[in-house]
Amino acid sequence: MIDSKILDKLKAEVSNIENIVIIPHLNPDGDAMGSSLGLKNVLMKMGKEAQVVTPSGFPKFLSWMKGADDVIIFEEDKKKAEDRIKEANALIFVDFNSLKRISDLSTAVSESTALKVMIDHHPYPEEIADIMISVPQSSSTCELVYQVIGKCGWEEFVNSDAAECFYTGIMTDTGSLSYNSSNPDTYRIVANLLEKNIEKDKIHELVFHSNSFHRMKLLGHVLGEKMFLLPEQQAAFLWLDKQELEDFSFQPGDTEGFVNYPLGIEGINISAFFMEKDGKIKCSFRSRGDFPVNQFSELNFNGGGHRNAAGGESQLNMEQTIEKFKSEIEKFYKQYKEDRNND
Numbered sequence: 001m002i003d004s005k006i007l008d009k010l011k012a013e014v015s016n017i018e019n020i021v022i023i024p025h026l027n028p029d030g031d032a033m034g035s036s037l038g039l040k041n042v043l044m045k046m047g048k049e050a051q052v053v054t055p056s057g058f059p060k061f062l063s064w065m066k067g068a069d070d071v072i073i074f075e076e077d078k079k080k081a082e083d084r085i086k087e088a089n090a091l092i093f094v095d096f097n098s099l100k101r102i103s104d105l106s107t108a109v110s111e112s113t114a115l116k117v118m119i120d121h122h123p124y125p126e127e128i129a130d131i132m133i134s135v136p137q138s139s140s141t142c143e144l145v146y147q148v149i150g151k152c153g154w155e156e157f158v159n160s161d162a163a164e165c166f167y168t169g170i171m172t173d174t175g176s177l178s179y180n181s182s183n184p185d186t187y188r189i190v191a192n193l194l195e196k197n198i199e200k201d202k203i204h205e206l207v208f209h210s211n212s213f214h215r216m217k218l219l220g221h222v223l224g225e226k227m228f229l230l231p232e233q234q235a236a237f238l239w240l241d242k243q244e245l246e247d248f249s250f251q252p253g254d255t256e257g258f259v260n261y262p263l264g265i266e267g268i269n270i271s272a273f274f275m276e277k278d279g280k281i282k283c284s285f286r287s288r289g290d291f292p293v294n295q296f297s298e299l300n301f302n303g304g305g306h307r308n309a310a311g312g313e314s315q316l317n318m319e320q321t322i323e324k325f326k327s328e329i330e331k332f333y334k335q336y337k338e339d340r341n342n343d
């Protein structure tokens with residue numbers, strides 16, 4: 001599935017390069033941080049200088065990963081991030097495939113003359129790198145990065161620290177192997193990672209069972225007061241404004257996974273979550289079955305992602321964003337139903 005010529009090129013280039021910066025997408029999740037830090041740990045073992053630069057902060061429940069304390073966060077230290085990117089001989093982009101996904105960090109990246117590599121599993125990649133490894137069938141970027149490492153002959157450099165990072169991303173992007181995991185390769189990779197002596201139970205504890213009291217209260221609030229159904233579209237949506245987030249002492253990552261809850265309702269196949277952030281509305285979409293939330297998001301909310309998990313944003317206020325969502329989902333759903341009936 002991964003073109004062997006591309007891998008040969010990657011191998012040849014990396015052997016000559018010492019100074020590498022790894023960049024994940026804005027608001028990095030388990031897969032973005034897992035693939036960044038996993039790859040960093042492997043490259044360091046190979047004797048390279050490898051630095052992770054994130055466009056924005058990452059959730060506390062990922063801060064235990066080896067190398068997390070050394071990450072440069074662009075939003076918090078622009079100069080340091082820009083200088084580090086200038087020095088690099090190679091930039092590796094993980095878990096995104098359009099420069100829009102790294103927001104303002106894209107200026108420094110576009111100005112860099114370093115070799116650019118992309119490793120990603122989102123569909124419809126843009127030509128953002130010299131070496132493009134795009135496999136939308138992969139469960140996660142962590143799975144893909146691990147496969148690339150194996151195919152390049154670098155498996156011996158995957159120690160338990162790196163394996164823990166890769167395991168985390170596979171777990172978070174597949175909902176602990178519930179979705180995106182129908183490919184047996186994913187299980188083989190998980191088995192390989194377990195053989196690296198990782199502490200699997202500890203990882204689940206740290207990632208899934210380390211909620212703050214405030215996050216649990218916020219979850220109770222959003223499900224109790226802020227969830228609405230659109231039965232005709234088999235859809236549901238949730239929303240939170242800035243004031244509510246402040247009231248519940250919001251920390252990055254606190255709303256992770258909220259969008260999945262409505263899909264637990266019988267007969268609901270589409271879910272949306274809207275959250276006010278930095279003067280915009282961040283949108284998250286999920287679906288079950290073949291309803292393409294990535295196309296819906298691209299069309300209406302300047303976003304994208306996977307068929308069943310996508311995101312986007314809105315410059316309208318919350319009320320207008322919800323009105324837009326309601327009217328657009330009605331149209332899109334009608335078309336989707338008609339297309340299916342014609343098949």
Ligand code: 5GP
Nearest residue numbers: 284285302303304305306309310311312313
């Ligand atoms: P989430 O809802 O967890 O933020 O994102 C779900 C999926 O959609 C992820 O695969 C993520 O990379 C993608 N995604 C989230 N926000 C955006 C966005 O603004 N633009 C695009 N193209 N993809 C997004």
Ligand code: MN
Nearest residue numbers: 031095141173
């Ligand atoms: Mn991912």
